[in-house]
Amino acid sequence: MGKEEAGTRLDVFLASRFTYQSRSNWRKILEEGKILVQGKPAKPSYSIKDGDEILYLPGESFEPPVITDFKILYEDSRYIAVEKSGDIPIHSAGRYRKNNLTDLIQEDPRFEKIYTIHRLDRETSGVVVFGKDSEAASKLAELFSKRKINKTYISYVWGNFPISVSAKGYLISDPSSLIRKKRKFIFENSFQKLETPEEDFETSETNFRKIGEGTFQGLPFSKVYCFPKTGRLHQIRATLYSLGFPLIGDKIYGKDEGAFLEFIEGKDPDLISKLGMNRQALHSSSLKFIHPFTGIKIKIRSNLPEDFPE
Structure with missing residues (x-):
């Protein structure tokens, strides 16, 4: 461990760094002797020291249930595209070893x-494309990296969104948040004016267009098309939050990040009353690209899920 973690309780550190388990779950794991510090079992209250080596011995672990339904949207000899639910990860990660879309x-x-x-967040629904062989996967992944895939998402955000916004700038860490992995978007001009150079940053570009509005739980919301040009972690979610229009239902980038903090503490927050939905209102509605092998224009679409606001 580094100097910045020194003095932190071990259970607090684990819950903030590895958020796939709540703090209460990490305490239980510690009490079971499955986490070693400097080769010895440690208590939840152990105070981390600079240079400590922490080893996790998970053994058997419980996997949360997921929505396993998926729909085939497109298939040929090289690719398959499916419509995923808003409650399943793309691949094995954290507690989700077998309960993931790939498996x-x-x-x-x-x-x-x-x-x-490519990937979508666990709570983002919609179109996902897989390769049937390594060559096919590599060729389409290259199109993604070269920004030759036209991606369209539909989001529902709190507030009256402008008719259109072009958000070109950078994603950086958010020091004002208690959530370690939370990011924020800043426009190019603002980034250049930072007094302290930001070491951990990525370029980011997303265009937005409002396509509807209404009232949900007594508050105004907007239905917004999102057209990401880059493909960064949490790009759409962090950008919308930083623009002042958080996604309905987003635990990290929603209107109340306390819901996420309660979750990792092992509490059971009322997500409907705090955030509006049990999951984030973000849907991958379409992908358009030139087929790497046939040269044919491909467009794959997914209808809005039933759990979104009307």
């Missing part, structure tokens, strides 16, 4: 093996 598809007897190309 679920591969359990289907129609498919021998699939290769991941």
Whole structure:
């Protein structure tokens, strides 16, 4: 561990750094002797020291249930595109070892093996494309990296969003948040004016266009098209939050990040009353690209899920 973590309780550090478990779950894991510090089992109250080596011995672990339904939207000899729910990760991560979309598809007897190309957050629904072989996956992944895939998302945000916004700038860490992995978007001009150079930053560009508005739980909301040009972690979510229009239902970038903090503390927050939904209102509605092997224009669309506001 580094100097910045020194003096922090071990259970607090684990819950803030590895958010796939709540603090109460990490305490239980510590009490079971599955976490070693300098080779010895440690208590939840242990105060981290500079240079400590922490080892996790997970053993058997419980996987949360997920929505396993998926719909095939497109298939040819090289690719398959499916519509994922808003409650399943793309691949194995954290507590989700087997309950993930990649493993679920591969359990289907129609498919021998699939290769991941891009990803969506666990709570983002909509279009996901997989390769049926490594060459196919590599070629389409290259189109993603070269920004030759036209991606459209539909989001529902709190507030009266402008007719259109072009957000070109940078994603940086958010020191004002208690959530370690939270990011914020700043426009190019603002980034250049920072007094302290930001070491951890990524370029980011997203265009937005409002396509509807209404009232939800007595508050105004907007329905917004999102057209990401880059593909950064939490890009749409962090940008909308930084613009002042947080996603309905977003635990990290929503209108009340206390819901997420309560979650990692092992509490059971009322997400509907705090955030408006049980999951973030972000949907991958379409992908358009030139097929790497046939040269044909491909457009794959996914309808809005039923759990979104009307």
